[in-house]
Amino acid sequence: MEVTSDQVIQAVYETIYMVSVSLVFATMIGLPLGVLLVVTRKGHILENPLIFSILNPIINVLRSVPFIILLVAIIPLTRLIVGTSIGTTAAIVPLIIYSGPYMARLVENSLLEVNAGIIEAAEAMGATPLQIIFRFLIPETLGSIILSITTATIGLIGATAMAGAIGGGGIGDLAITYGYQRFSTMTIVATVVILVVLVQGIQSFGNVLARKIRRN
Amino acid sequence: MGSVQAIREETHESLPSNGKKIEPIESMIEFHEVHKSYESGGATIEALKGVTLNVHRGDIFGVIGLSGAGKSTLLRTVNRLEQPTSGRVIVDGNDLSVLSVKHLRSLKKNIGMIFQQFNLLSTKTVFENVAMPLRLGTTSHKEIQERVGELLSFVGLTEKAQSYPNQLSGGQKQRVGIARALATNPSILLSDEATSALDPQTTASILELLTRVNEEYNVTILMITHEMNVIKEVCNRVAVMEQGAVVEQGNVLEVFANPQTETARHFVKSVVRDDIPSSVYKLLEANQGRSKILHIRFIGESSGQPMLSQVAKRFASDVHVLFGNITELQGVPFGNLIVELQGSEREIARAYQYILQQNVTVKEIS
Numbered sequence: 227m228e229v230t231s232d233q234v235i236q237a238v239y240e241t242i243y244m245v246s247v248s249l250v251f252a253t254m255i256g257l258p259l260g261v262l263l264v265v266t267r268k269g270h271i272l273e274n275p276l277i278f279s280i281l282n283p284i285i286n287v288l289r290s291v292p293f294i295i296l297l298v299a300i301i302p303l304t305r306l307i308v309g310t311s312i313g314t315t316a317a318i319v320p321l322i323i324y325s326g327p328y329m330a331r332l333v334e335n336s337l338l339e340v341n342a343g344i345i346e347a348a349e350a351m352g353a354t355p356l357q358i359i360f361r362f363l364i365p366e367t368l369g370s371i372i373l374s375i376t377t378a379t380i381g382l383i384g385a386t387a388m389a390g391a392i393g394g395g396g397i398g399d400l401a402i403t404y405g406y407q408r409f410s411t412m413t414i415v416a417t418v419v420i421l422v423v424l425v426q427g428i429q430s431f432g433n434v435l436a437r438k439i440r441r442n
Numbered sequence: 443m444g445s446v447q448a449i450r451e452e453t454h455e456s457l458p459s460n461g462k463k464i465e466p467i468e469s470m471i472e473f474h475e476v477h478k479s480y481e482s483g484g485a486t487i488e489a490l491k492g493v494t495l496n497v498h499r500g501d502i503f504g505v506i507g508l509s510g511a512g513k514s515t516l517l518r519t520v521n522r523l524e525q526p527t528s529g530r531v532i533v534d535g536n537d538l539s540v541l542s543v544k545h546l547r548s549l550k551k552n553i554g555m556i557f558q559q560f561n562l563l564s565t566k567t568v569f570e571n572v573a574m575p576l577r578l579g580t581t582s583h584k585e586i587q588e589r590v591g592e593l594l595s596f597v598g599l600t601e602k603a604q605s606y607p608n609q610l611s612g613g614q615k616q617r618v619g620i621a622r623a624l625a626t627n628p629s630i631l632l633s634d635e636a637t638s639a640l641d642p643q644t645t646a647s648i649l650e651l652l653t654r655v656n657e658e659y660n661v662t663i664l665m666i667t668h669e670m671n672v673i674k675e676v677c678n679r680v681a682v683m684e685q686g687a688v689v690e691q692g693n694v695l696e697v698f699a700n701p702q703t704e705t706a707r708h709f710v711k712s713v714v715r716d717d718i719p720s721s722v723y724k725l726l727e728a729n730q731g732r733s734k735i736l737h738i739r740f741i742g743e744s745s746g747q748p749m750l751s752q753v754a755k756r757f758a759s760d761v762h763v764l765f766g767n768i769t770e771l772q773g774v775p776f777g778n779l780i781v782e783l784q785g786s787e788r789e790i791a792r793a794y795q796y797i798l799q800q801n802v803t804v805k806e807i808s
């Protein structure tokens with residue numbers, strides 16, 4: 227039994243939908259968390275041991291739960307937020323909770339690359355903490371942050387393959403249900419090609435954008 | 443706000459004239475018994491051990507010391523990048539320890555700072571880097587355009603306005619740093635090893651620019667360095683730091699002419715060679731008392747060469763210069779001579795007496 231092209235198009239659409247919506251929310255969560263992880267640490271501009279010591283382990287815990295388990299474990303929360311625990315939209319909640327903390331770590335690592343001298347120069351100019359974050363730290367690492375978002379996006383594509391477990395659909399799901407369980411080589415090949423093109427496209431786009439911003 | 447510092451009259455020590463008009467001395471930065479200690483891994487490091495220092499308005503004040511002496515720590519207490527453990531720092535009449543965070547921020551607009559590693563934003567153009575301190579405030583777009591244009595022309599980088607820092611040489615980057623530090627029209631400039639990453643020629647041009655900053659914009663400069671050459675080129679006053687304390691301070695000429703501590707002597711030696719060449723000792727041995735070898739140090743034009751010709755004229759004694767060097771400090775010659783006096787014992791003694799009466803420091807080498 228072969229898949230129809232309509233099914234493939236539908237699957238691609240579901241993947242893009244899941245990835246883009248969760249990416250937007252994950253960035254909205256990950257970016258501020260990443261910034262907080264940096265500026266609240268010891269010796270930084272908004273040093274705050276309390277916030278840092280709460281945030282840091284929570285992110286570690288979330289990061290250490292395998293996605294397939296997270297998917298099932300937070301079903302009650304998913305139902306609370308989107309009203310249902312199955313389907314494409316329902317898959318978005320665990321995807322966000324999976325990639326938000328991941329993004330926070332990536333952003334944190336990017337921001338830590340900023341030379342301490344830049345912050346010193348900003349402080350010497352009398353910049354406020356918010357000005358330091360938005361006019362110095364983030365612009366200086368924007369290239370790096372773009373690459374982090376690129377990496378997180380590709381991670382999300384991988385994670386959506388498991389969304390089939392709760393009826394999320396998508397390309398990965400198609401490959402498993404048709405290609406693997408029903409021995410359709412064509413489906414496997416087609417989905418792999420689509421995924422490679424997708425990942426490659428996103429990575430190239432991210433690279434070009436980052437290079438443009440980085441100025442070197 | 444702290445009280446406005448009263449203008450204090452101090453008697454100037456009679457400096458050799460360097461063309462500068464002598465004005466009443468007014469304090470710009472005062473350090474009073476400043477202590478700073480760091481806790482690190484259970485141990486306490488005392489970076490500053492009670493520094494008291496007074497930087498006057500209009501000074502180019504140099505602080506020199508070996509690595510780890512506490513120079514950066516001291517400098518950074520001026521714009522509160524570092525908070526002293528105890529003691530007071532008074533900047534242009536404001537006691538920093540009683541200022542609110544907000545006041546402190548506005549005071550920082552009056553203090554520019556430049557760094558060894560330049561610390562420019564790599565993703566912003568030269569223009570935007572210089573404009574940054576103004577963009578943090580409420581300066582209008584038009585004023586920013588004008589001010590940045592003026593500063594870039596002052597530092598000679600008008601053509602580079604749209605370049606990015608990675609397209610500039612080290613010297614050009616430091617010029618951008620200087621322009622940025624001057625953007626808010628400060629009356630103080632702090633310089634933390636601003637020329638240490640540069641080659642000697644570039645260093646000279648940056649030092650020249652700093653002198654212009656001091657003269658044309660009336661900016662008081664506090665600079666730290668571990669190179670005595672930098673002090674010699676631009677500073678009028680200097681403090682020598684060692685292990686968290688100021689061990690010597692004064693007018694640059696005084697310190698060069700008469701260093702009191704081992705550390706100061708070491709630094710002076712790095713720019714003014716006054717060690718006695720071994721050939722002199724050989725000569726001494728060969729002569730066995732038939733001549734006198736003197737080490738003469740002098741400051742100013744009146745001494746040195748003219749004195750030697752007087753000796754030759756007045757006494758039946760020959761004068762040979764065995765070794766000599768002259769350095770200029772703030773336009774004043776500062777020199778070392780090693781001379782050999784030859785002749786009869788009596789004439790040598792008379793010549794020696796004469797030299798002793800001149801305005802020079804004499805030491806007999808034996």
Ligand SMILES: Nc1ncnc2c1ncn2[C@@H]1O[C@H](COP(=O)(O)OP(=O)(O)OP(=O)(O)O)[C@@H](O)[C@H]1O
Pocket residue numbers: 480481482487488489507508509510511512513514515516668
């Ligand atoms: N944040 C810090 N934590 C712990 N110790 C510090 C800190 N900053 C400086 N120190 C210590 O304080 C002392 C003085 O340091 P400082 O940077 O002021 O020296 P410096 O004279 O500027 O030296 P250099 O010429 O190497 O720049 C050093 O022993 C240094 O290790």
Ligand SMILES: [Mg+2]
Pocket residue numbers: 513514515
């Ligand atoms: Mg230092």
